[in-house]
Amino acid sequence: MIMSHLRYAAAACQTDAPNPANRAGMRANTTRMVDMIDAAVAGAAPFLPVRLVVFPEFAHAAPVYPAVTDLLKHLTVQIPNEHTDRLHAKAREHGIYIQSGSMLEEDPKYPGVVFNTTCLIGPEGILYKYRKVNPWIPFEVHSSPHDIPGYDEPLFPVADTKIGRLGCAICYDWLFPEAIRQLAANGAEVLIRVSAYMDPWGATEPMNWWTLINRTRAIENMAYVVAANQGAALKHYPPYSWPGGSQIVDFDGRLVTEASPGPGERIVVGPVDISALRHERASRVGHHMLSHLRPVVANVNADDELAAVPGISHDQAVMLVNVGFHSLEDLLQAEVNDLAAIPELNGHAAAIVEAAQAEHKRRTIGIE
Numbered sequence: 001m002i003m004s005h006l007r008y009a010a011a012a013c014q015t016d017a018p019n020p021a022n023r024a025g026m027r028a029n030t031t032r033m034v035d036m037i038d039a040a041v042a043g044a045a046p047f048l049p050v051r052l053v054v055f056p057e058f059a060h061a062a063p064v065y066p067a068v069t070d071l072l073k074h075l076t077v078q079i080p081n082e083h084t085d086r087l088h089a090k091a092r093e094h095g096i097y098i099q100s101g102s103m104l105e106e107d108p109k110y111p112g113v114v115f116n117t118t119c120l121i122g123p124e125g126i127l128y129k130y131r132k133v134n135p136w137i138p139f140e141v142h143s144s145p146h147d148i149p150g151y152d153e154p155l156f157p158v159a160d161t162k163i164g165r166l167g168c169a170i171c172y173d174w175l176f177p178e179a180i181r182q183l184a185a186n187g188a189e190v191l192i193r194v195s196a197y198m199d200p201w202g203a204t205e206p207m208n209w210w211t212l213i214n215r216t217r218a219i220e221n222m223a224y225v226v227a228a229n230q231g232a233a234l235k236h237y238p239p240y241s242w243p244g245g246s247q248i249v250d251f252d253g254r255l256v257t258e259a260s261p262g263p264g265e266r267i268v269v270g271p272v273d274i275s276a277l278r279h280e281r282a283s284r285v286g287h288h289m290l291s292h293l294r295p296v297v298a299n300v301n302a303d304d305e306l307a308a309v310p311g312i313s314h315d316q317a318v319m320l321v322n323v324g325f326h327s328l329e330d331l332l333q334a335e336v337n338d339l340a341a342i343p344e345l346n347g348h349a350a351a352i353v354e355a356a357q358a359e360h361k362r363r364t365i366g367i368e
Contacts, residue, residue: 006274008051008163010190010224011040012246014231014259014266015055015101019062022074026061026103030083033059033101037090040267048271051163052097054228056246057116057171057196059101062237068141071114076106079117079129087121097122097161099168099192099228104142105131110151114142118168118194120159128157130194132170133179158186164274165326168192174213177220184221184290185318187326189277191217193227196242203229203245203261210245215253220289222281224272225249233263251277281324282338290322291342306331311355319345320352331356 013036020026037053044050060083061075077083087098098121105117116132131145133155145151156179158167167188173179174193183191193214201209210229218225230237231244242263248256248270257270281290306317309328323342325331331353339349 006164007048007276008272008274009044009048009269010052010054010226010248010272011044011050011267011269012054012226012228012248012257012259013037013040013056014229014244014246014264015059016231016233016236016242016263016265017059018236019058019064019232020075021064023077026075026077026083029060029101030086034086034090036265036267037087037094037096037098040269041094041096043267044269048269050094050096050269052099052166052190052226052272054099054192054226055101055194056228056230057102057118057194058230058237060103062196063104063114063116063140063142066141068112068114071104071142072106072112076104076114078107079103079105079119080126084119084121084126087119088125091121092123095123097127097163097166099166099194099226102132102170102194105129110143110148113148115145116140116142116170118170120166120168120192122159122161127159127161127166128154128168130157130168130170131155132173134173134176136172154186156182156186158183158188160187160326164189164272164277166190166192168194171195171197174217175209177217180217180221181293184223185321187321187324188221188223189274190224190226190272191221193225193229195227196230196232196237198230198240199243202243204243210243211247211255211258214247214249215255218249218251219253222251222277222284222288222290224251224277226272229259231259231263231265248272251280278324283341285343288323291319293318293322309355309359311358312352316345316348316352328356328360332360 102118105115167183203210230242232242234241246259259266259268
C-alpha cells in the first residue's frame with residue numbers, strides 16, 4: 001500500500017514592534033503579523049510550501065504595566081477576538097496553521113485573573129488555547145492556570161491536525177523539562193515555542209540557553225521544535241535587548257534552520273518531516289527516550305482514556321502514549337505484532353489488544 005508522505009515547511013516569524021499601551025494599539029501589531037504570514041507563504045511557495053507559521057511571545061501585547069489592575073483596564077482581551085479572527089481568516093486563505101503571538105487574556109470564568117495566552121489557529125478556527133503555566137518570576141504578574149483553585153481545563157493541550165500533532169508552551173515553560181515532556185506524553189510531534197527570550201541568556205555564546213534548551217527538548221522528546229523568539233529592539237521593550245535567533249530543530253536535535261542573532265524582524269523557514277518522525281518513533285530501538293522513560297520516576301500523566309481501560313496498567317498506558325498510541329481508537333487499529341515490537345511491554349501485547357477490544361465492545365454495545 002502506498003502511504004502519503006507528510007512533509008512541509010514551517011516558518012518561525014520574529015517580530016520587532018513597539019509595545020501597545022492599549023487595546024487599540026494592538027491592531028498595528030496584528031496587521032504586521034498578517035503581512036508576515038503572506039510573506040512566509042509567498043517566499044516558500046516555489047520550494048516546500050509552508051503549512052505552519054509561529055509567532056513569538058508578546059507579539060500582540062506585552063505586560064507593560066506592573067499591576068494586574070492596569071493590565072485588565074488597558075490591555076487584556078477575551079478570546080476569540082478581532083486578532084484571532086484575522087489570523088483565522090489567513091489560516092483559511094492559505095490552508096495553514098498559525099500559532100499566534102501571545103496576548104494578555106481575561107476570561108469571565110476567572111474574574112480578576114490575567115493569562116499570558118497563545119492560540120493554535122487552523123482553517124477550522126481556534127484549536128486550542130495555551131496559557132503559560134510558568135510565569136517568569138518576578139517580572140510577570142499574570143497568573144498560572146496551575147495555581148487557580150478549581151481550574152479544570154487542560155494545562156498542556158495538543159491538537160491532532162492534518163500536519164501532525166501540535167503542542168505549545170511559552171518561553172520560561174521550556175526551562176522545565178517536565179512541562180515539555182507532558183506535551184510529548186499528550187502526543188505532541190511538533191513542540192512549538194512561543195518566546196521572548198532576552199540577553200544575556202539568549203541566542204549567542206557564551207550562554208546561549210536558547211539553542212541549548214531547544215535542542216535538548218527535541219532530543220528528550222523525539223520531536224520537532226519550532227521556536228519563534230522576540231526580535232524587539234531595546235527601545236521597544238526595555239530593560240532588556242532581544243536576540244532573536246528563531247529556530248527549527250529536528251527530532252535528533254539538529255538545527256534545521258536558524259535566524260541570524262540580534263534584534264529585528266526575521267522569517268526563517270525549514271522542513272518538518274512528520275512521516276520520518278513517525279517512522280523513527282515506531283522503529284527505533286536505541287535512544288528512544290520516550291519509550292525508555294521510567295514513568296514511575298518521571299511521574300508523567302498517561303492519557304486518561306488508556307489508563308482507564310481495564311487490563312492496561314498506568315505504566316503501560318504511559319508507554320503506549322509515548323510511542324504513539326494516544327487513544328482507544330489507536331489501539332483498535334493496532335496489530336499484536338505492532339505492540340510486540342515494543343520491548344518495554346514485556347510480552348503483554350496480546351493482552352493489551354484484547355483489553356482494548358473488550359473495552360470497545362463494552363462501550364459500544366453495553367456489555368459489562
